[in-house]
Amino acid sequence: MATASAARVHDKLDRPLRVLRLSVTDDCNFRCTYCMPKELFGEGYPFLPPAAMLNFEEIGQVVRAAVPLGVTRIKITGGEPLLRPGVHRLIEQIASIDGIEDIGLITNGYHLPRSASYLWKAGLRRITISLDSIDPHTFTRIADRAHGLEAVLEGIDVSIATGFDPIKANMVVQRGVNDGQVLDMARFARERGIELRFIEYMDVGRRHDFDGSLVVANREIRDQLDRTFGIVPLTRDSGDEVAETYEYRDGGGRVGFISSMSEPFCGSCTRLRISADGKAYRCLFSGIGLDLRAILRDQRMTGEERFSALSRELRMFWAGREDRYSELRGNGRPQNGTRREERIEMFRMGG
Ligand code: SAM
Ligand code: SF4
Ligand code: SF4
Numbered sequence: 001m002a003t004a005s006a007a008r009v010h011d012k013l014d015r016p017l018r019v020l021r022l023s024v025t026d027d028c029n030f031r032c033t034y035c036m037p038k039e040l041f042g043e044g045y046p047f048l049p050p051a052a053m054l055n056f057e058e059i060g061q062v063v064r065a066a067v068p069l070g071v072t073r074i075k076i077t078g079g080e081p082l083l084r085p086g087v088h089r090l091i092e093q094i095a096s097i098d099g100i101e102d103i104g105l106i107t108n109g110y111h112l113p114r115s116a117s118y119l120w121k122a123g124l125r126r127i128t129i130s131l132d133s134i135d136p137h138t139f140t141r142i143a144d145r146a147h148g149l150e151a152v153l154e155g156i157d158v159s160i161a162t163g164f165d166p167i168k169a170n171m172v173v174q175r176g177v178n179d180g181q182v183l184d185m186a187r188f189a190r191e192r193g194i195e196l197r198f199i200e201y202m203d204v205g206r207r208h209d210f211d212g213s214l215v216v217a218n219r220e221i222r223d224q225l226d227r228t229f230g231i232v233p234l235t236r237d238s239g240d241e242v243a244e245t246y247e248y249r250d251g252g253g254r255v256g257f258i259s260s261m262s263e264p265f266c267g268s269c270t271r272l273r274i275s276a277d278g279k280a281y282r283c284l285f286s287g288i289g290l291d292l293r294a295i296l297r298d299q300r301m302t303g304e305e306r307f308s309a310l311s312r313e314l315r316m317f318w319a320g321r322e323d324r325y326s327e328l329r330g331n332g333r334p335q336n337g338t339r340r341e342e343r344i345e346m347f348r349m350g351g
Pocket of ligand 1: 028034035077078079080081106107108128129130170172199200201202203204346347
């Protein structure tokens with residue numbers, strides 16, 4: 001087998017492969033209006049049956065095959081990852097793979113009160129919790145889950161008490177929905193030592209009715225925070241960090257901005273997404289996935305052949321990558337060939 005450094009892969013725009021975002025389920029217990037609106041994802045929606053999803057051993061094989069190509073970081077996501085039974089065992093397994101330096105998990109937080117200690121014992125140290133509002137009415141309007149906020153806030157408290165560090169909170173800001181709550185959210189996060197990250201509402205997926213007038217450019221929020229608290233930019237820790245991070249001047253911690261709409265960062269996008277049913281996607285706006293499950297379940301191969309086939313296919317797939325949808329959309333130029341109706345939903349491919 002080639003050595004890891006000799007085998008690293010870059011795409012057509014010279015971007016290395018560094019991060020795998022693993023979706024461990026396409027199901028969710030929330031129905032956020034911008035992701036899985038209840039009108040479209042109601043009772044009886046055909047989520048993946050368990051047999052269609054990669055099992056933990058298969059996910060481990062994918063990670064092992066991706067490490068020699070350059071992957072060092074894993075993010076566990078979904079759908080809602082804490083709905084996948086035993087996800088802490090997957091984390092433990094991935095943490096033991098040579099070459100993996102960092103594992104994170106992004107969750108809506110609802111099940112953290114009961115899961116946080118298992119995740120910690122499994123070796124997870126960093127966690128991101130999606131939180132669009134601390135106002136019960138607004139929260140319910142967005143997530144469409146009565147009493148969801150109480151559980152999420154408890155999940156945050158439990159995560160702090162458990163010792164997770166860093167704890168980040170993602171807030172998708174929508175004009176007229178929760179943009180009036182930016183300062184309340186900032187105060188909430190500052191008081192708890194949480195890094196709040198503002199995410200621009202995006203036109204991902206094909207089902208939800210994207211309305212561009214709801215997008216709030218992050219520079220507006222940055223200015224608001226600067227006027228109120230005073231913030232200074234920090235230099236990025238690594239070239240593939242998607243958030244622009246600032247520090248409060250008064251020592252109140254950090255705050256981040258993920259500005260996919262107004263300041264796209266495709267040039268530093270080093271993420272490959274793997275859906276729960278084992279398809280690899282090179283971009284959030286992609287319609288074409290590489291079917292890894294077919295390789296994983298091909299009984300004619302030996303373990304070694306399967307490892308080689310996975311590595312080879314992933315390498316070719318990444319080497320052929322030229323996706324940069326957000327930059328092209330930002331330039332007002334034609335999009336990268338994926339028509340809206342061909343796109344894969346974000347919760348399916350691992351947002
Ligand atoms: N269920 C988990 C959660 O909500 O954290 C993990 C999966 S969710 C798809 C990952 C992230 O994608 C969340 O922070 C969510 O807010 C974000 N997201 C989903 N749809 C989005 C959209 N249309 N625009 C911006 N962010 C979106
Ligand atoms: Fe579920 Fe996360 Fe999508 Fe909300 S953003 S519907 S919590 S997957
Ligand atoms: Fe990466 Fe695609 Fe988003 Fe650009 S549009 S940052 S390539 S996922």
